[in-house]
Amino acid sequence: MAPVPRDAKVYVAGHQGLVGGAIWRALQGAGFTNLVGRSREELDLTDEAAVDAFYARERPDYVYVAAAKVGGILANDTYPADFLLDNLRIQTAVITGAHRAGVRKLLFLGSSCIYPKHAPQPMTEDCLLTGPLEPTNEWYAVAKIAGIKTCQALRRQHGFDAIAVMPTNLYGPGDNFHPTNSHVLPALIRRFVEAKESGAKEVTCWGTGRVYREFLHVDDLAAACVHLMDVYSDAGIVNIGTGTDVTIRELTEMVQAAVGWEGRIVWDSSKPDGTPRKLLDVSKLTALGWKAQVPLERGVAETVAWYLKNQGSSELRL
Numbered sequence: 001m002a003p004v005p006r007d008a009k010v011y012v013a014g015h016q017g018l019v020g021g022a023i024w025r026a027l028q029g030a031g032f033t034n035l036v037g038r039s040r041e042e043l044d045l046t047d048e049a050a051v052d053a054f055y056a057r058e059r060p061d062y063v064y065v066a067a068a069k070v071g072g073i074l075a076n077d078t079y080p081a082d083f084l085l086d087n088l089r090i091q092t093a094v095i096t097g098a099h100r101a102g103v104r105k106l107l108f109l110g111s112s113c114i115y116p117k118h119a120p121q122p123m124t125e126d127c128l129l130t131g132p133l134e135p136t137n138e139w140y141a142v143a144k145i146a147g148i149k150t151c152q153a154l155r156r157q158h159g160f161d162a163i164a165v166m167p168t169n170l171y172g173p174g175d176n177f178h179p180t181n182s183h184v185l186p187a188l189i190r191r192f193v194e195a196k197e198s199g200a201k202e203v204t205c206w207g208t209g210r211v212y213r214e215f216l217h218v219d220d221l222a223a224a225c226v227h228l229m230d231v232y233s234d235a236g237i238v239n240i241g242t243g244t245d246v247t248i249r250e251l252t253e254m255v256q257a258a259v260g261w262e263g264r265i266v267w268d269s270s271k272p273d274g275t276p277r278k279l280l281d282v283s284k285l286t287a288l289g290w291k292a293q294v295p296l297e298r299g300v301a302e303t304v305a306w307y308l309k310n311q312g313s314s315e316l317r318l
């Protein structure tokens, strides 16, 4: 398969988010010169007519769908209607609009939470739809599964070249550091930095800390997406991860050490643990010629440094 021409026009939906921002940087790094992005203020992606008008005006050749309603375990559990409906609307408008506009190829971002709560570990792509979902994020997962099926149906019925990738938990510069709505890694960075600054002796983390998660640096994810756009065109979904995981307790200790706060961690078991484990099997991705590069400890240290550098600036999403 011929790689994507570096002068092709590429639209990154959600280019100001964690993933979209990283894909934008990766595309620039790979020599792409004709990138298009729109903020939410400029283009509300739940508005299908506005999305169609945007496509008609800009005529992109390639599209990355990195816009979505995204949040951590508590946000997912608290706003099920938003996580289901906003995501259905955004992805339907962006994917079907791309097909209508004659886009050559599209990459849709799903998530490892699409797999059953008790799937065998590590999880291969073919365990999709083989069992019940994790209840804290089933609404979001159902929307993401509908996104995968939208890509597969358009490919099957109309030959539209839409691929779908399933990243594990992500982190890195440009993340959302909201104290309650964010994912665990940015939440911990903010909490430990604030504890260090205030001289607090104790910090509370959620759940039991005994569950496992796999973390991938967002720059690795972006590199994998750009690679797959070049080399992969098929209906089958592709996992993107590192192939290794840690307990939340281990992660907490790693962030604590990176921040340099010495105090006591208390576990609030009234907060949900979520799925016990969701380690991705990455053999398909490895066979496609890609492997993660950023070790977790280094990625955490660099993200802490990024957070400290951007504290107080409008770059930081709180």
Ligand SMILES: NC(=O)C1=CN([C@@H]2O[C@H](COP(=O)(O)OP(=O)(O)OC[C@H]3O[C@@H](n4cnc5c(N)ncnc54)[C@H](OP(=O)(O)O)[C@@H]3O)[C@@H](O)[C@H]2O)C=CC1
Binding pocket: 013, 014, 015, 016, 017, 018, 019, 020, 039, 040, 043, 044, 045, 046, 065, 066, 067, 068, 069, 070, 090, 109, 110, 111, 112, 166, 167, 168, 169, 170, 171, 175, 176, 183
């Ligand atoms: N973060 C993670 O750990 C993981 C993420 N993913 C997937 O990666 C993708 C991107 O996630 P991530 O970058 O983390 O999320 P972010 O929240 O960082 O970015 C999402 C982007 O989408 C934009 N957006 C949301 N709603 C609309 C809308 N109605 N109109 C226009 N723009 C909109 C947001 O704009 P605004 O800033 O204005 O809200 C934001 O720029 C998602 O599909 C997610 O499922 C998959 C696995 C793990």
Ligand SMILES: C[C@H]1O[C@H](OP(=O)(O)OP(=O)(O)OC[C@H]2O[C@@H](n3cnc4c(=O)[nH]c(N)nc43)[C@H](O)[C@@H]2O)[C@@H](O)[C@@H](O)C1=O
Binding pocket: 071, 072, 073, 074, 076, 111, 112, 113, 137, 140, 141, 168, 169, 170, 180, 181, 182, 183, 184, 185, 187, 188, 205, 206, 207, 208, 211, 213, 248, 271, 272, 273, 274, 275
């Ligand atoms: C990417 C992924 O993200 C979500 O699923 P999740 O993996 O459960 O994500 P999380 O990062 O929020 O939590 C991971 C673990 O960490 C524990 N934890 C401790 N202390 C804090 C804390 O302070 N904040 C948060 N958020 N979690 C904490 C928390 O209790 C849990 O055990 C879904 O939205 C899902 O849809 C999805 O796609």
